[in-house]
Amino acid sequence: MHIVHDSLAGTLESSDAVVRVSPLPTLEVTVVSTVEAQFGAQIRAVVAETLDALAVESGRVVVEDKGALDCTLRARVQAAVARACDEPLDWSAL
Template structure:
C-alpha cells in the first residue's frame, strides 16, 4: 500500500495511542514515543514493523504517540491510519490477521 496523504487514528488518552502517517517517497521513517518505552519499546516496534509489513507499506512517515496501548490497539490504530491514507480501496483482509 502506498501512503498518499496524511491521516490520523486514535487518541492520546491513557491506554490508547495516536498514529500519524504521511507520505515520504523513497523512505520508511518510523518514530515511536511512549511513556512505557523502556519496558515495552521493543514490543511496540515489533508490532508496528509486523503490521506495516503485512500491509505492504514500504515508504512513508509513521509517528506513534503511545500512552500504554495493548498490541491489538497498536495494530488496529496503525491499520486505520494507513487505510485512511491510501487511495487504493482494495484490501487483502487475510494478510492483516
Template structure:
C-alpha cells in the first residue's frame, strides 16, 4: 500500500483513537503513540503491536503513523488505521 498523502480516521472522543498517516521519506513504518501515561504504561506495547501488525498486514511502507489513543479497543484501532491508510493511498 503506497501512502501518497496525509489522511485521518477516528476522533479524540472517549473510547476512540485518532489515526493520522502520512508519507515518509525513509523506509519502514514509523509510529508515534500518544495516550495518558498510565494507559501507555499498561497497554502501550499492545497498542503498538496492534498498529504495527495491521499496517504490515495491509502492506504499508514508507509511512508515518500518529495515533492519539483515548481508550480504544483493538478492533477500533485496526478499523481506524485501515480507513486512514485507504484514504491516504487513493
C-alpha cells in the first residue's frame, strides 16, 4: 500500500494507542510507550507484522502507546494506514 495522506487513529486514553501515519520515501517507525521497558519489543513486532501484512513499504509511522493490547495496536495501525491510502484495503488478507 502506498501512503499518500497524513492520518491518525486511536486515542491517548489508558489501554489505547494513537497511530499517526504520513508519507515518506522510506519506512520509518517510531514507538513511544508507557510500558516500553516491559513490552517495547512486542509492540514493535506487532506494528512491523501489521505493516508487512498491509504491504506498507514506505511512510512514517508513529505509535504513542498507553498500554494497548496487541489486538488494539493492530486495529489502530490498520485504520491509520487505510485512512492514509487512496487504494481500498484488502481486509481478507489480514
